[in-house]
Amino acid sequence: MILANMSTQELRTGVPLVSLKKPAAAALLYTAALAPSAWGAPASFETCTDYHCDILKPVTLRKDQWKQVRQQFRGVGNAVTEREQIRQAIALLEELVGEQAGTSGDLEKNQGDGSHPGQLDCISESLNTTTYLRLIEEDNLLQWHLVEERQQRDEGLFGWGTHWTAVIQEHGSGQQFAVDSWVDKNGKPPLVQKIENWIEKRPE
DSSP states (O other): OOOTTOOHHHHHHOOOOTTSOGGGGGGGOOOGGGOGGGTSSOOOEEEEOSGGGOSEEEEOOOHHHHHHHHHTTTTOOSHHHHHHHHHHHHHHHHHHHHHHHTOTTOOSTTGGGGOSTTOOOHHHHHHHHHHHHHHHHHTTOOSSEEEEEEEEEEOOTTSOSEEEEEEEEETTTOOEEEEEGGGSOTTSOOEEEEHHHHHHTOOO
16 A cells, blocks of 8 residues: 555555545544454444434444354355345344444434434445445455445435445456445345446346
8 A cells, every 4th residue: 555645544544535525434444454353353443323424433343243243154155145145244233333333223215314313324324334344354254255445326306416335346257236235224134236237226
């Protein structure tokens, strides 16, 4: 990584902030040095708890909780299976994190219009999901995919404006997939579909 022109936070965390909104950038506070395989569970990290990721809360997962995440990836034989395991792992992490961060009651999409305690919008959902995916990746649990930067789509004149999603890329084919946890309530598996279909809002 080139260190020149990097901010103090980027140097401290190893996370480029170029593609993130400033208030939300701290949601990706993980480092390669904190790989779970070294000590059994991730170090404390911060997670978004409201619209636009204005309020961050620290979360610490126990070793037995992270073991549950690892168990989601047993017997992964191909990319299709791994994408389903990613869905289940993200759902589990939402449950585990929600208990500490106060987001267990997060409803699907923008239900409650931000007034519901712990309600997340797509900015916060995509940042949290990317954080979880990075932790999974750092523990070498992904054999068929790598974690990419978030992507966005235009919801149109009468839509919600810009919609964000976490993204993974399949090894070999280079196919990217949206991992959109905004579409359902907390603890439910996210939508995973080809990024071009997600951008165009087409079914698979």
